[in-house]
Amino acid sequence: MPSRELQAALDAARAASEVIRAFYGKSPRVRIKPDASPVTEADVRAEEVIRASLSERFPGYGFYGEETGRHAMEAESIWLVDPIDGTKSFVRELPFFSTQIALMRGGQLVLGVSSAPAYGELAWAEHGGGAFLNERPIRVSVVSTLADAFVSMGNVKTLAGSVRWGRVGSLIGKVSRVRGYGDFVHYHLLARGSLDVVIESDVNILDIAALSVIVHEAGGTFTDLTGAAVGLDTGSVLATNGPLHAAVLAALTR
Numbered sequence: 001m002p003s004r005e006l007q008a009a010l011d012a013a014r015a016a017s018e019v020i021r022a023f024y025g026k027s028p029r030v031r032i033k034p035d036a037s038p039v040t041e042a043d044v045r046a047e048e049v050i051r052a053s054l055s056e057r058f059p060g061y062g063f064y065g066e067e068t069g070r071h072a073m074e075a076e077s078i079w080l081v082d083p084i085d086g087t088k089s090f091v092r093e094l095p096f097f098s099t100q101i102a103l104m105r106g107g108q109l110v111l112g113v114s115s116a117p118a119y120g121e122l123a124w125a126e127h128g129g130g131a132f133l134n135e136r137p138i139r140v141s142v143v144s145t146l147a148d149a150f151v152s153m154g155n156v157k158t159l160a161g162s163v164r165w166g167r168v169g170s171l172i173g174k175v176s177r178v179r180g181y182g183d184f185v186h187y188h189l190l191a192r193g194s195l196d197v198v199i200e201s202d203v204n205i206l207d208i209a210a211l212s213v214i215v216h217e218a219g220g221t222f223t224d225l226t227g228a229a230v231g232l233d234t235g236s237v238l239a240t241n242g243p244l245h246a247a248v249l250a251a252l253t254r
Contacts, residue, residue: 005058006126009079009101009113012053016046016083016099017117024118025093038087043067046083050101054079061103066206077105082206086183095119098184102209109230112210114184123188125217131191140220140241141193146251149175149244152186154200154237162201164225164252171251187211190239191218197248200237201225208237221245225252 002010023042030038047067055063062078063071066085072078079101084090086097095118103111110127123138125131131138143149151172159165172178175197181189189195191214200208212222212230223229225236227249240248 002124002129003111003126005103006111006113006124006129008054008057009103009111010122010124012050013099013101013113013115013122015049015053017115019046019049020084020090020099020117024090028091030091038091039067040084040087040091042090043084043087046099047081050081050083050099051079054081054101064206066204077103079103080109080206080209082204085207089183096183096185100184100206100208100210102213104209104232107231109209109213112213114188114210114214116184116188119185121184121188123184123191123214125214127213127217129217131214131218133188133192138192138218140191140215140218141196142243143196143241144243146171146174146244146247147176149196149248150177150179150194151175151197151199152179152181152189152195154180154182154186154198155202156180158202159199164201167252167254168199171248174251184211187215187239190220190241191215193241196241196244198237198239199225199248199252200239201235203235203237205230205232205234208234212239215239223249227253 028040062075066082082100090097098116101113114123123133222239
C-alpha cells in the first residue's frame, strides 16, 4: 500500500496531467523566463494544481517549484516539483515531457513520481518500497561489463563543451550501444532494465529528484558525474544499474 504522501503525489500528478492534456497540441503561448528557459500557461496552471493538492493534505511541508520558487525550505519535509520537465518538447508537440514530483525529508529524497501523460507512462517509487512503472514492479539490468552496456546521454551540447568530452569519447568506444533518449525517457528505460547507463550534464535538481528515487528503488545507483550524492545543488548525473557505476565513473574522472 502506498503511503499517504505517495498517494497524494500520485493524485497531484494525475490532476496535473489533465491540465497538461488540455493545452497539449494547441499552440500555447510561450514566455521566456530570465534564465532563458520557456514557460507556458500549462506549466503555471499544472504547478498551481499540484501545489494546491499537496498543500491541502500536508500544510506544514515546504514546496520548491519550477515556476513558483522556494517556500518554507526550513521544513523537515519539502516537495520538489517540475510541472512540465521538457517544456520545449511540449511546445513542439513531442511527447518527451513529464511531471516530476519528489519528496525530500531531512535532506534525503524519499519519494518520487514521474508522470508522462503524452508518452503513456507513470513511474513511482518510495524509499524501501521498490519502483513501479504503469502499476508493474521494475528492476534495473544485471549487465556487468562495459562491452555489453547500453548508454544514453542527455544535454550533449553542454557535455561536449566540458573537460569530460574526451573521456566520454573514450568511454563510447568501450560500450555496446549509445543513444540519446533524454529527459525522463532514459531514466524510465534504465529503471526497467532496457538501458544500463545514463550520463547527463546541465540538469536542475527538480529535473531529476523524483527519477533518482525511482532508479535507486529499482536497484540502480544515482550520483553526479563526480560520484557525489544527489542534493539540491546537483547539476549533472551518472545513473547506472549499479554493477557498472564504478567503471563508468572511473572512465569519466581519470
